Amino acid sequence: MDASSNSPFNxxxxVVVGLAVVMGGLELMFQLATAGLLGGAGGVGWRIAAMQDYAVLDSVWEWMRANRSYPPEQLVRFAAYPLLHGGFVHVAFVVVFILAIGKMVAEVFSPLAFLLVFWVSAIVGALAFVLVLDSGYPLIGGYPGVYGLIGAFSFIRWINLGVAGENQMRAFGLIGMLLAIQLIFATLQGNYGDVVADLSGFVAGFILSFIVSPGGWQRILNRMRQR
Structure with a gap:
């Protein structure tokens, strides 16, 4: 038997492997640069420079809003920040969630739908972060997008439970547990920015699944006709 067929990545x-590899690869680059093995002396500051350029910052949003100017180089923050993490542990947890939850979503959704759920949820989470809060912390990392995938996974479970005639509220058990844990840490740290961004990402992922899931748009049209 070919040993490669036993690879867990098979x-x-x-699309799930690709997203995880991109995130892991960027973090590896930052780790090597911090250790002085990449980029020379200037490599040590690569992560900080990337955060300055691509993290979602409330101060940058307020500047854009006050000046009614939304330059592309600043708007790109809302799509780029999910790829930037604070360190190895941060990205490791995000990658684990992508591999676990993403696998179950990507087995049902198309690759394009999978990426739409992840990035639209991340963008919605970032918008909620700057619109709802006045946070001095930067928003970085893939968690809002991951929570969007959890929203899609909850949608899949919600549909399956409904077809089976079971209690559909059980579909929200995972998000309830995760948010409870997050609220505890947010209260201890005094920073609720991640909770707002992640919850908004979850809601966006769940709602978007009504459209991008297989037969989703047709399902909406059928329900509208029934009314």
Whole structure:
């Protein structure tokens, strides 16, 4: 038997592996640069420079809003920040969630739908972060997008439970547990920015699944006709 057929990555949809590899690869680059093995003396500051350029910052949003100017180089923050993390542990947890939850979503959704759920949820989470809060902390990392995937996973469970005639509220058990844990840490740290961004990402992922899931748009049209 070919040993390569036993690889755990064989069971993962390519779009899931690709997203995880991009995030892990960027973090590896930052780790090597911090250790002085990449980029020379200037490599030590790569992560800080990337955060200055691509993290979602409330101060930058307020400047854009006050000046009624939204330059592309600043708007790109809302799409780029999910790829930037604070360190190895941060990205490791995000990648684990992508591989676990993303696998179950990508097995049902198309690759394009999977990426739409992740990035639209991340963008919605970032918008909620700057609109709802006045935070002095930067927003970085893939968690809002991951929570969007959890929203899609909850949608899949919600549909399956409904078809089976079971209690559909059980579909929200995972998000309830995760948010409870997050609220505890947010209260201890005094920073609720991640909770707002992640919860908004979850809601966006769940709602978007009504449209991008297989047969989703047709399902909406059928329900509208029934009314």
């Amino acid at each position: 069971a993962l949809p390519p």
